[in-house]
Amino acid sequence: MSVIPTDIPLQASARPWSRLAGAALLALVLGFALLAPLVFPADPLRQSLRHILAAPDAASPLGYDHLGRSLTARLAAALRLSLAIAAAAVASAALLGVAAGVLAAWRGGWVDRAVSLIADAFLALPGLLLVLIVSAIVPVTPMAFWIGLTLVLWIEYFRLTRATVSRLMAAPAIEASRLLGFGPLYVFRRHLWPELAPVLLTLGAFGAATAIMMIAALGFVSVGMRPPTPELGLMMVELLPYYREAPMALLVPVLATFLTLLGLNLVAGGRRT
Amino acid sequence: MSDLLKATAVSVRAGLSQLVEPVSLTLAAGRPVTILGETGSGKSLLAQAIIGTLPAGLRAGGQVDVEGCSLDLAHPRALRDLWGRVIAVLPQEPWLSLDPLMRARAQVAEGHALVRGLNRAEAGQAADRDLAGLGLAEASASRPDQLSGGMAQRLALAAARAGGARIVVADEPTKGLDIARRDDVIALLMREVVQGGALLTITHDLTLARRMGGELIVMLKGRVIERGPADQVLSQPRHDYTRRLVAADPASWPRRVPRQPVGKPVLRAEGLSVRRGGRRLFRDLGLDLHPGQIIGIEGPSGCGKSTLGDVLLGLCRPEQGKVIRGEGIAARRFQKLYQDPPSAFPRHLPLGRALEDLVRLHGLDRGRIGGLMARLRLDPVLLGRRPDAVSGGELQRLALLRLLLLDPVFLFADEPTSRLDLITQAEVTELLVETARETGMALLIVSHDPDLLAGAADRVIRLGDHEGSPTGADLVRDPAAQTGYRPADKPGFGTRVAAEVSGA
Numbered sequence: 001m002s003v004i005p006t007d008i009p010l011q012a013s014a015r016p017w018s019r020l021a022g023a024a025l026l027a028l029v030l031g032f033a034l035l036a037p038l039v040f041p042a043d044p045l046r047q048s049l050r051h052i053l054a055a056p057d058a059a060s061p062l063g064y065d066h067l068g069r070s071l072t073a074r075l076a077a078a079l080r081l082s083l084a085i086a087a088a089a090v091a092s093a094a095l096l097g098v099a100a101g102v103l104a105a106w107r108g109g110w111v112d113r114a115v116s117l118i119a120d121a122f123l124a125l126p127g128l129l130l131v132l133i134v135s136a137i138v139p140v141t142p143m144a145f146w147i148g149l150t151l152v153l154w155i156e157y158f159r160l161t162r163a164t165v166s167r168l169m170a171a172p173a174i175e176a177s178r179l180l181g182f183g184p185l186y187v188f189r190r191h192l193w194p195e196l197a198p199v200l201l202t203l204g205a206f207g208a209a210t211a212i213m214m215i216a217a218l219g220f221v222s223v224g225m226r227p228p229t230p231e232l233g234l235m236m237v238e239l240l241p242y243y244r245e246a247p248m249a250l251l252v253p254v255l256a257t258f259l260t261l262l263g264l265n266l267v268a269g270g271r272r273t
Numbered sequence: 274m275s276d277l278l279k280a281t282a283v284s285v286r287a288g289l290s291q292l293v294e295p296v297s298l299t300l301a302a303g304r305p306v307t308i309l310g311e312t313g314s315g316k317s318l319l320a321q322a323i324i325g326t327l328p329a330g331l332r333a334g335g336q337v338d339v340e341g342c343s344l345d346l347a348h349p350r351a352l353r354d355l356w357g358r359v360i361a362v363l364p365q366e367p368w369l370s371l372d373p374l375m376r377a378r379a380q381v382a383e384g385h386a387l388v389r390g391l392n393r394a395e396a397g398q399a400a401d402r403d404l405a406g407l408g409l410a411e412a413s414a415s416r417p418d419q420l421s422g423g424m425a426q427r428l429a430l431a432a433a434r435a436g437g438a439r440i441v442v443a444d445e446p447t448k449g450l451d452i453a454r455r456d457d458v459i460a461l462l463m464r465e466v467v468q469g470g471a472l473l474t475i476t477h478d479l480t481l482a483r484r485m486g487g488e489l490i491v492m493l494k495g496r497v498i499e500r501g502p503a504d505q506v507l508s509q510p511r512h513d514y515t516r517r518l519v520a521a522d523p524a525s526w527p528r529r530v531p532r533q534p535v536g537k538p539v540l541r542a543e544g545l546s547v548r549r550g551g552r553r554l555f556r557d558l559g560l561d562l563h564p565g566q567i568i569g570i571e572g573p574s575g576c577g578k579s580t581l582g583d584v585l586l587g588l589c590r591p592e593q594g595k596v597i598r599g600e601g602i603a604a605r606r607f608q609k610l611y612q613d614p615p616s617a618f619p620r621h622l623p624l625g626r627a628l629e630d631l632v633r634l635h636g637l638d639r640g641r642i643g644g645l646m647a648r649l650r651l652d653p654v655l656l657g658r659r660p661d662a663v664s665g666g667e668l669q670r671l672a673l674l675r676l677l678l679l680d681p682v683f684l685f686a687d688e689p690t691s692r693l694d695l696i697t698q699a700e701v702t703e704l705l706v707e708t709a710r711e712t713g714m715a716l717l718i719v720s721h722d723p724d725l726l727a728g729a730a731d732r733v734i735r736l737g738d739h740e741g742s743p744t745g746a747d748l749v750r751d752p753a754a755q756t757g758y759r760p761a762d763k764p765g766f767g768t769r770v771a772a773e774v775s776g777a
Contacts, residue, residue, distance in 0.1 A: 176617045179607070181604070
């Protein structure tokens with residue numbers, strides 16, 4: 001026997017707390033990355049033999065690494081680098097993906113097929129490999145990461161935008177607006193953007209998490225950032241041999257990466273119903 | 274006549290609010306009971322309470338006596354034993370509730386085998402008998418997608434009834450059907466009654482209620498406002514709402530005197546042929562639309578009614594032929610009114626903003642909005658709301674207002690009232706007709722209801738039956754000549770609606 005639908009709305013359960021917690025974690029990480037250089041000024045590259053694997057002190061509350069460099073300064077620099085690359089990659093991927101998605105869904109036909117084909121081709125390449133290929137071509141590493149990650153991340157934006165926009169284009173609202181004389185910009189602003197924006201935020205948080213993870217992963221296998229640049233994955237692999245003598249020092253980049261990814265995923269996941 | 278089911282003081286509440294006030298009814302063999310009401314009147318909830326399928330969060334009260342036992346509706350689980358064996362539900366849109374991959378015979382045999390507990394061979398024979406009884410013997414090896422809509426509906430009934438149920442509950446069985454299909458469904462349901470079953474029909478369709486006969490219960494806002502023998506309630510309604518409802522039925526609208534076309538046509542179509550999905554919908558169709566003229570388009574679903582309008586508006590291309598617009602008329606003065614009002618507005622935008630955007634885009638006179646709001650009897654409060662917070666009737670009038678700001682010369686109204694209640698339908702149609710007459714706007718109105726078109730249009734074009742007729746369109750029909758001119762069949766009612774609208 002089928003259940004007969006009614007017009008009575010049933011309450012969907014939301015999880016606002018997880019978004020709040022995620023945002024708080026991100027604020028914490030970002031605050032540390034930006035404020036640490038002001039509160040504990042130190043050059044992240046300056047080595048000091050007297051401080052090799054030294055315990056935390058007033059100048060560096062997170063201690064020192066195997067070359068006597070301030071871990072506070074290095075962690076802050078590494079977070080700034082990762083977050084900046086991730087933010088830039090997410091922004092450009094969103095721009096590219098949304099533009100391509102709207103174009104494909106709106107024009108349809110061969111434009112749609114061509115753009116979808118390109119997206120599928122990119123999808124066939126593993127993400128890490130794509131970033132590696134780009135970094136072999138582009139000499140500056142942060143720039144290579146930015147371009148590579150953009151190429152990895154834009155596909156999700158494209159597919160989501162294309163699906164959403166095709167659905168909206170089929171509904172009468174846009175046809176009505178066009179008949180009333182409104183142009184494409186208005187249609188984008190009033191019809192498409194309000195539907196896309198909330199999903200893009202979720203996708204952005206997931207995308208940033210992916211980017212940070214990829215940068216760290218490539219650093220960890222020594223094919224990403226070059227030493228002595230402070231970078232989360234590099235820091236982990238550099239401190240790994242000293243895990244017996246200085247376990248806390250190794251824990252610092254690991255914990256920072258974990259908290260950042262947790263924060264991003266909480267922000268993204270909180271939107272799902 | 275034996276009573277098959279007796280429901281006493283059935284009520285529905287959500288938390289503290291009472292959605293349906295206590296109602297008692299008796300279903301007897303051979304006498305149909307029909308619950309008539311508009312959307313939100315609680316008619317579906319009442320039926321769901323009786324069969325025990327209320328959605329979570331709603332609580333039923335009252336008692337049902339069936340097959341010698343008494344069941345408390347507050348504990349609907351006990352009712353579950355009756356499903357299939359005693360009570361069968363004919364679902365809305367049955368073709369969606371059939372298993373798309375199972376052959377007709379198996380769908381019915383399943384009920385015999387699993388609900389009644391027959392063995393496979395007996396179940397198969399019983400299914401054959403059921404199908405033969407409904408004229409489906411030929412189709413017993415077909416899948417649902419190979420059946421016509423009417424056959425699918427009969428199959429769904431056979432499957433629902435396979436458990437041996439003699440009480441059938443039909444929820445909006447004619448929703449979204451065209452006239453021919455509606456008649457099939459009515460015949461199908463009447464068959465059940467004649468064979469000694471009990472039938473509870475829930476509907477907003479006045480014609481269905483009239484044709485079913487038996488007892489009619491009219492509901493409004495969760496209360497029964499009138500009940501009695503159907504013909505008596507419908508011919509001599511006592512409650513004001515019932516009276517308005519009967520008056521709003523297109524069948525009782527006064528027939529208009531068709532207006533002769535005057536002036537130069539604003540839109541002319543020549544030799545149109547249209548193909549959709551490899552099938553020719555119509556060909557060689559010519560049409561002139563003069564200012565103030567109202568043309569109706571009628572035909573079964575899928576015959577290309579909407580496509581014709583879209584072709585005239587330039588929204589899709591004809592295979593052959595051309596559409597010529599009057600010279601020097603701005604493109605924005607050719608407009609369309611949609612079937613589903615909420616889907617014609619940006620979902621996230623307050624309605625006032627949408628109008629403001631339009632005023633700004635074309636540099637229109639903002640002051641006209643107030644006048645039109647009053648003219649269309651719309652409350653200015655609505656402008657602050659989003660489309661989903663406004664009723665369908667109000668939203669359709671707002672859509673009309675939005676179009677009127679542009680002084681349209683041609684309006685294509687694509688089933689503009691099919692999602693609205695009867696009374697609202699009468700109001701909106703009347704408004705459209707008046708607007709066409711007053712502003713000289715040519716109106717092309719699509720409907721699946723011939724009565725509505727006969728009451729509203731100067732001329733009706735019948736599209737249809739692409740296999741039967743050579744052009745696929747039976748052109749130029751005078752509604753009065755076709756349906757028999759009925760100047761004052763039901764005096765008072767139709768004119769009353771008109772008077773209400775123009776008096777405001």
